[in-house]
Amino acid sequence: MARKKILLADDSTTALTMGQAVLPKGVYDVVVARDGRAAVQVALDEAPDLIILDVVMPHMDGFEACRALRSLESTRTTPIIMVTTRGEPRNIEMGYEAGCSDYVTKPINGTELVSKVRDLLGE
Amino acid sequence: MSAPTLRFAASSPPSMHAKLDALLSENRRLSEEQVTAEERLSTLATQFVAVASLHQAVDEAGVVAAVQEVVANLVGSEEFILFDVHSDSGRLTPLASCGVDTADYRDLRVEDGLIGAAAAGRSFVVPDDSVPDRSGLTAAIPLRIDERVIGVLAIFRLLPQRPALDDGDRDLLELVGTHAARALLFSRLYAGAAPVLERRA
Numbered sequence: 001m002a003r004k005k006i007l008l009a010d011d012s013t014t015a016l017t018m019g020q021a022v023l024p025k026g027v028y029d030v031v032v033a034r035d036g037r038a039a040v041q042v043a044l045d046e047a048p049d050l051i052i053l054d055v056v057m058p059h060m061d062g063f064e065a066c067r068a069l070r071s072l073e074s075t076r077t078t079p080i081i082m083v084t085t086r087g088e089p090r091n092i093e094m095g096y097e098a099g100c101s102d103y104v105t106k107p108i109n110g111t112e113l114v115s116k117v118r119d120l121l122g123e
Numbered sequence: 124m125s126a127p128t129l130r131f132a133a134s135s136p137p138s139m140h141a142k143l144d145a146l147l148s149e150n151r152r153l154s155e156e157q158v159t160a161e162e163r164l165s166t167l168a169t170q171f172v173a174v175a176s177l178h179q180a181v182d183e184a185g186v187v188a189a190v191q192e193v194v195a196n197l198v199g200s201e202e203f204i205l206f207d208v209h210s211d212s213g214r215l216t217p218l219a220s221c222g223v224d225t226a227d228y229r230d231l232r233v234e235d236g237l238i239g240a241a242a243a244g245r246s247f248v249v250p251d252d253s254v255p256d257r258s259g260l261t262a263a264i265p266l267r268i269d270e271r272v273i274g275v276l277a278i279f280r281l282l283p284q285r286p287a288l289d290d291g292d293r294d295l296l297e298l299v300g301t302h303a304a305r306a307l308l309f310s311r312l313y314a315g316a317a318p319v320l321e322r323r324a
Contacts, residue, residue: 017175108197
């Protein structure tokens with residue numbers, strides 16, 4: 001069975017390393033982007049099965065990137081998990097309005113993240 | 124993915140029912156073990172990432188940035204002060220901060236309050252059932268190399284979604300205290316040695 005591809009977009013090296021450490025290597029191929037604009041481009045180039053998008057990123061924030069991804073034919077239905085630093089309801093609402101499928105809050109909990117990834121990939 | 128449900132007709136032999144019960148019980152036990160293993164893996168991943176982040180930097184600014192990333196991404200706070208501890212004068216001076224005004228923390232001495240106690244080697248993490256004081260201080264962790272404390276990491280308010288620090292966070296903070304101290308010491312030694320190394324290259 002082909003491995004699922006996950007795009008991890010965050011400007012923080014620590015967050016990217018954490019994501020790569022908790023997503024099982026034999027199960028997923030992980031590609032990364034360090035800002036929102038790059039995330040949209042990598043999503044077009046790599047056609048990931050799922051996207052994990054940080055909210056606070058340079059050039060284009062996670063909300064904008066999410067809206068951009070939803071406006072593109074190839075990523076219109078790709079599951080997107082937003083990673084928010086602020087867990088306030090308004091922030092989470094903004095994520096859903098932008099088109100995300102689910103969200104996690106920082107600090108990143110590996111078990112929670114992997115569980116949401118599995119759910120969204122139907123595993 | 125949910126496991127297929129096994130059912131036997133009421134008329135099935137009793138031994139089949141016993142086997143089914145045993146299988147279901149084994150399935151439950153394995154599921155619980157998987158959850159425990161995944162939680163343990165997540166904890167170890169967090170600790171690994173913290174240590175790796177701190178040791179990636181070669182200069183002091185890089186170490187401070189790594190501490191900020193670890194505190195925000197792995198501990199869950201955007202408010203901290205990193206202090207230098209001057210063992211000769213017994214004073215603490217803020218080396219870097221994020222989200223906190225350092226004006227009230229410019230003239231601390233070793234043994235002065237909870238931060239000063241950390242400078243003397245005693246960690247503080249606000250207990251689960253306690254509310255942080257007015258300053259919001261949640262943790263004060265010595266940055267220690269063997270028995271020598273070279274700094275203190277003071278963490279103030281946690282992110283709104285984090286009610287308190289747990290045992291895993293305490294272990295993580297102790298690890299950060301040890302490795303941030305080594306990373307800072309290395310960055311300072313490297314800054315002194317870099318010109319010599321460049322001349323030799």
